[in-house]
Amino acid sequence: MSELNGQVAVVTGAARGIGEAISRRLAAMGATVVLASRDLTQLDRVKLAIQSKGGVAETAHLDLLDERSVQHLAASIKERHHRCDILVNNAGIGLSARPLHETSPAEWDMIMATNLRGPYLMVRALAPMMIAAGSGHIVNISSLAGHNPLPNGAAYAASKWGLNGLTYSLAEELRPHNIRVSVIAPGSVNTGFSVSSGKDPGRKIQPDDVAHVVAMLVTQAPQSFVSEVLLRPTQKP
Ligand SMILES: NC(=O)c1ccc[n+]([C@@H]2O[C@H](COP(=O)([O-])OP(=O)(O)OC[C@H]3O[C@@H](n4cnc5c(N)ncnc54)[C@H](OP(=O)(O)O)[C@@H]3O)[C@@H](O)[C@H]2O)c1
Numbered sequence: 001m002s003e004l005n006g007q008v009a010v011v012t013g014a015a016r017g018i019g020e021a022i023s024r025r026l027a028a029m030g031a032t033v034v035l036a037s038r039d040l041t042q043l044d045r046v047k048l049a050i051q052s053k054g055g056v057a058e059t060a061h062l063d064l065l066d067e068r069s070v071q072h073l074a075a076s077i078k079e080r081h082h083r084c085d086i087l088v089n090n091a092g093i094g095l096s097a098r099p100l101h102e103t104s105p106a107e108w109d110m111i112m113a114t115n116l117r118g119p120y121l122m123v124r125a126l127a128p129m130m131i132a133a134g135s136g137h138i139v140n141i142s143s144l145a146g147h148n149p150l151p152n153g154a155a156y157a158a159s160k161w162g163l164n165g166l167t168y169s170l171a172e173e174l175r176p177h178n179i180r181v182s183v184i185a186p187g188s189v190n191t192g193f194s195v196s197s198g199k200d201p202g203r204k205i206q207p208d209d210v211a212h213v214v215a216m217l218v219t220q221a222p223q224s225f226v227s228e229v230l231l232r233p234t235q236k237p
Helices: 017-028 040-052 067-081 105-133 154-177 207-218
Strands: 008-012 032-037 056-061 086-089 136-141 179-186 228-231
Touching (some): 008 017, 017 056, 017 086, 032 040, 040 056, 056 067, 105 136, 105 154, 136 207, 179 207, 207 228
Parallel strands (some): 086 136
């Protein structure tokens, strides 16, 4: 596949899990993938795996909690590539399962800063390059917890409900610039993100299933776009 030849894709949280699968898929489709997160050792592993299959990837340190880190990443992409065609805001955290009244303000802030402020900072830093080019695709990875109640995960759910609202509004802002903004809301995915005891990992959504949806979104015919995908396992795990 080479539908994305010449395109630059930035994937946050590319070090493992869903972000790794998305990065591998976009590279296999011909994109140059900028793998971004804090763990450079893991990013190097993903880069080597992509290169071993003939893909092109580079690593970039990114800490979404640090605005300067986001700005630095955007500046280096602009200097090296002069373009950003695809941005996948995938990085996210869940933290411990506990009722909201037992959740510390520090934990609340960390979840919001990573899951909601992080995508905002990334859009703020990279959308101008897309606007200048008159094209682009932004894909935000939300969760079914952004549509449903999540007892003992209210802060996480709030961050993902917020990310959905951000996405719908941003999509309207950027439509006139020919930039398509989508959100994917998966159910439980088989990664190290959360331990859901009693669930059959083989029946969970697999990281590659999410990557497949990203591949569909970014290859949608140009005159339309899929604004939201709710992704569920075929059989309940
Ligand atoms: N797994 C699920 O069941 C599930 C279901 C629905 C939605 N999701 C969503 O899917 C996304 C990916 O989840 P996953 O299961 O792949 O999780 P994961 O395996 O824990 O990976 C999370 C990624 O986010 C990165 N990250 C975390 N904090 C960061 C920060 N401050 N700055 C930069 N990168 C950061 C991590 O890299 P570093 O630690 O190296 O920075 C890691 O690469 C998340 O947004 C999650 O909410 C997951």
